[in-house]
Amino acid sequence: MRRRMVSLCLLLVDAAIVAFVPFIALYLRFEGTVDNRYFELIFKYLPEIVLIRLAIFYLFGLYQRLWRYASIHELLGIIFAVTISSLVISVYMNIISANIPRSISIISWLLVIILVGASRLFIRILHFIRQKQQEESSHILIVGAGDAGAMIAREINQRYCDTKKLIGFIDDDKYKHNQMLFGVKILGDSQDITPIAAKYKVNEIIIAIPSLSGSQLREIIRGCKKTGCTVKIVPGIYELMEGKVTVNQLRDVDLEDLLRREPVTLDLEQIASCLTGKRVLITGAGGSIGSELCRQIAKLSPSELALLGKGENSIYEIDRELREKYSGLTIKPIIADVRDKNRINDIFTRLKPEVIFHAAAHKHVPLMESQPVEAVRNNIFGTKTVAEAADKAGTGIFIMISTDKAVNPTSVMGATKRVAELVIQNINSVSNTRFAAVRFGNVLGSRGSVVPLFKKQIAKGGPITITHPDMKRYFMTIPEATQLVLQAGTLASGGEVFVLDMGEPVKIVDMASDLIELSGLERGQDIEIKFTGLRPGEKLFEELLTAEEGTTSTKHEKIFVANLKSVDVQQFQMGLEDLRRASSSEEIISILGKLVPSYYKAREKYCDVCINTAKSDVKVDPTGVPVQQQAEHTFAS
Template sequence: MRRKIIFSLLLLGDTIVVSVVPFLALLIRFDGDVSPFYYKQLLMYVPTIIVIQPLIFYWFNLYNRLWRYAGVDEILNIMAAVTVSSVALFGYIVLSPDYVYLPRSLHLLSWMMTIFFIGGSRLTIRFLYYYMLRQSKREARVQNVLIVGAGDAGAILAREINQRYFKEKKVVGFIDDEPSKINQYFLGTKVLGRRCEIPDIVEEHQVDEIIIAMPSAASAVIKETVWQCKMADCSAKIVPGIYEMIDGQESVQQLREVDLEDLLRRDPVKLDLENISSYLTGKRVLVTGAGGSIGSELCRQIARMAPSMLLLLGKGENSIYEIDNELKEKFGHITTEPIIADVRDAVRLQDIFAIYRPEVVFHAAAHKHVPLMEAHPIEAVRNNIFGTKNVAEAADRFGVKNFVMISTDKAVNPTSVMGTTKRVAELIIQNLSRKSATKFVAVRFGNVLGSRGSVIPLFKKQIAKGGPITVTHPDMQRYFMTIPEASQLVLQAGSMANGGEVFVLDMGKPVKIVDMACDLIELSGLVPYKEIDIKFTGLRPGEKMFEELLTAEEGSQATKHEKIFVANIKMADEKKLFDSLKRLQTITDKDRIIREISYLVPSYSGPNKESKKEEKVAELLDKRLAATMT
């Protein structure tokens, strides 16, 4: 009913406007001295005007829009509707058999005045709605918001706050380091200063909340901005980083607290979507370990490429159920098939491949927890080595086109059972690539932020309990990237496969674990070593002080993608590999397993070697300290 009333009022108003405007144009054209002859001629066309123009306005949807949110797009639409209707009307009048000359300027003036009155009527609706709601909420406490970043993201965010959230928030200003923007007005709001001036600006303008709207900013910039917010004792939120942005549209609902990923933010990945879609779009794609951190993100990224079917294979029923439901909700146009299976079951895998005939396989299923695999090497062998072998042989047998295995930097000069078994898995698929039509490749990368088993969730739990945070060593470093970034680069590497390559991702610079711990403590509003202590526990079994992506002997070759390289790795001796695998199938003794995988991977330094080395260094430091004290 309300819509009908609004429609009727708008139609009535437009009818009056288009009827009156030509006569007003005549008055302007002749400075008020209009011949009765022109009035008479114009009256002949009023019925035609009343029919043609509102009909075209209706065709341009001028009667079914929410004008209380009118903006530039709506004004452009009004201009288009009036222009088309004016041209149609001009053509009708000129071609009319009863046509009598009317001044051409009359049509131009009518066009301009119609745009003015029609556009003005719509903008009046917006201003009245805005004013009435402001008046109704005048007594309410509105939060003063300061936006850091006077760019595209800041503009979208400010518009959203001004149009939809003005009852709760008010943008009092922008912050930007670009000198040309300082003291200029951006969307009607002043750019108050630079990031280094945030504490003073917060105090002067009584800012309640700071929003960092720089989705592509480097980690150092975000970190410095967060520090300035902390100095100002003001809460800070952030627009999601580039890897979290799906459609490029920021909104207030997407804002979240600043997290560690923002402080370690990396440059956006540039993807060759044409090459990626060429081997995924319309294909049957299988992901093993689909419920895990990397596996589930691979599924999300693959779903965007519109495969004909996405097979979600994993042995954890809850995680597979969750990712399947998520994909059905977000990507209802694709077919997903959840499959509960264990990669160690070769017979079951053969059946799955025979039924579904996947064309592309991403093998992400693996045991990754280093200390646990040190304690249970037989499980690492069964899952990481023979699980990979089972999936790869099924892919070969049933003619899979592309097979991409997720590997790890821990496979390089491994000190752990987990890393060594992943290196053996690389050898298996490299060997298969020699004689198979399937393109087998592996992709190596380091740690991913937020994955299950990573240090970040552990640190957050320890902070919640009041500390201490436990770090193995003050000098321990790791490579880190976000889960979406790693997954996108894996898809890109798969598009480059010729068969047999081990791709290595550019992980950037390694990060000290203790620095990450300090950052997390500060993000929680606490002070490291004072309010939350940090304790060093020593290296755990199988852990390294530093991770490597390549051995000195391997080296690498560049690819056409700036963040993907190919390791120069020698192929394994096939007889040696298969003889050793046969022995591993029957071995259950821990020491014999260690000896066998050491035989397959000579660079494996054996259990606890790195830990013992660190223990000796610690003992030496203790002795020197004791000598100094005495």
């Protein structure tokens, strides 16, 4: 059908050329001054001229050739067809005694050859251009024939048709197989990715199923990697909260995708009622959790959003980002140290925040282990300063970000965060402000976390260093953690330590192996993994609750309340005063052990192992520096 249409178009083009050429020849022969009788003769015999030309063209097969592959042979065919048709027309004109100059026939012969040849050359050039575009364009295979896949396919067809060619879809729903979607077929299921990619010369695969679990996605990616194609992915649920999927949102597969957790259901109306139109202040606003809290809260239109932090660059970055995106929002960037009591009191007196999220803290376990004075000043007394200022300012809700390392702490950092929880619980008992803490594990991609570190080590060619082959950690994505923190804030009645459902712990070795594979490399062959031994303060396994504590469920399926033991308020206050006066690390650790009895027991259990391992298992990295002395070379909690 398509070939017939092309032949018909060529026939019409040739008819136009043959019809106009005699008049052009007359014009050229008489240099623009043509006797009307010649025009009348041409008009009179034009149907015969056109019919003769086209009939001979047809006999010479000019409408049965694949002109996109035209060569010298096809050009000779045109010359012969035009020459024979010109001779026939000349003989015919002589028979009917049409008095037309012979030079007109010669000029017409030359013009027809040029114009008909040019029309065929145009087809050859057009095909060459299209072929070049197809060679340069990406052949796309979309995994997932659902809403996200349909959105991506529609955009490819509408906006990227010159650079991307959609080959088809992959979907595990058997009912969809061989059905058409946007003009292409659903070719098979995820088991067929490799043969389909080879058959259709696919060079880019797009995974367009945002709801896939980590294990399902890992299986699909294994199949995609066998094809050698570029693999892109539609962002997960947390990255798609704002609307439809676009091609611009596609990105390379990352570790967060492989660890996908079930989507969290949020009561957005309840969260909005606590934040919309309120004056909100966030400490540590430039950090990983703090900055994401800023982004999430900005969507809910608070009357004022104060960004408090000690690092000017990080505060500047989040301030600029929010101003570009939320031009109508009142944003107040504040550079201040949470340990500066006078400065914090002055800020809170002026701003009178109604909701506070306290995310400022020292979180790096090895660094705080060697500098307990700083951990105590920032994590305990910084929290105390902010909490007391919130009480004086009449703040309605105060939420502190805590950590799973506060449970049976073996590290100074964990112990100080547990004391910080006790601080806000103690203040809550005498304040009209509702104080609460939210406890969760590690977040992927946060500053000092394992993922950026492993990526740097892979970029250097390895090795990846891990303290122990059995080390496990709980992980959440930053958006998921912050959304649950906001939800927990709506559940706070005062004094709670909320615990987030972190799912199953993940082996750090498995994470490292996944990252190596995502980088297109092989463990052991391209990148080695070395184990350096536990460091003081580190655990093999983190705990979200102690056996003695237990939990109480809340209205939200992924948020629980820890049943913590009460403490003697008087003794606690005396312990804080002792901490304030303490100057040596030994004295600080001793006082922390009295404030958090489980700290001593857990520390004795773990630290002997850590110290012995550190002495016996010190490895040297390629620079010649002992790995145990390099905080950046080992797992940073």
